[in-house]
Amino acid sequence: MNIDSLKRQHKEIIEVVQKIERMLQPQTVEQKSFDIAxxxxxxxxxxxxxxxxxxxxxxxxLTQHSNKNIQLISKRFMSEMGTIAEVFTKYKTTYMxxxxxxxxxxxxxxxxxxxxxxxxxxxxxxxxxxxxLLN
Numbered sequence: 001m002n003i004d005s006l007k008r009q010h011k012e013i014i015e016v017v018q019k020i021e022r023m024l025q026p027q028t029v030e031q032k033s034f035d036i037a038x039x040x041x042x043x044x045x046x047x048x049x050x051x052x053x054x055x056x057x058x059x060x061x062l063t064q065h066s067n068k069n070i071q072l073i074s075k076r077f078m079s080e081m082g083t084i085a086e087v088f089t090k091y092k093t094t095y096m097x098x099x100x101x102x103x104x105x106x107x108x109x110x111x112x113x114x115x116x117x118x119x120x121x122x123x124x125x126x127x128x129x130x131x132x133l134l135n
Contacts, residue, residue: 005053006050006053006058006131009046009053010050010123010126012046013046013123016042016046020039020040020043020112021112021113024109025109026106026109029101029105029109030101030102033099033101034098036095036098037101040091040096043092044092044096047088051085054081058074059077063075069133070133070134073129077126080122084118087118088115091111091112091115095108095111095112
């Protein structure tokens with residue numbers, strides 16, 4: 001598995017998250033709900049590609065690694081990811097529709113801040129705790 005490719009995907013995911021975060025003020029959310037919905041779709045696509053790469057290549061290899069510590073860490077990351085993916089899927093399904101963003105801008109902002117914080121923490125953990133084990 002090419003770790004550089006996964007790190008590049010992380011960078012692209014964070015860029016989309018930051019683009020959306022810059023629009024997370026109530027008035028901006030209402031005015032740019034369509035643009036935000038498009039960006040959420042972009043984020044979903046990037047996350048899907050990243051998760052497929054991890055699920056198909058990275059984690060299967062790590063769970064078979066000769067180092068038991070790497071096996072344990074990878075299993076922990078795999079189990080944590082399922083919850084994050086479920087929460088993001090619900091978020092995406094709700095907010096890829098501009099009218100849903102406009103209808104409850106404060107709720108959208110709160111939900112966005114929560115899921116984006118979770119995504120950023122996960123990416124940081126992978127970059128800091130998982131990927132260095134593979135060098």
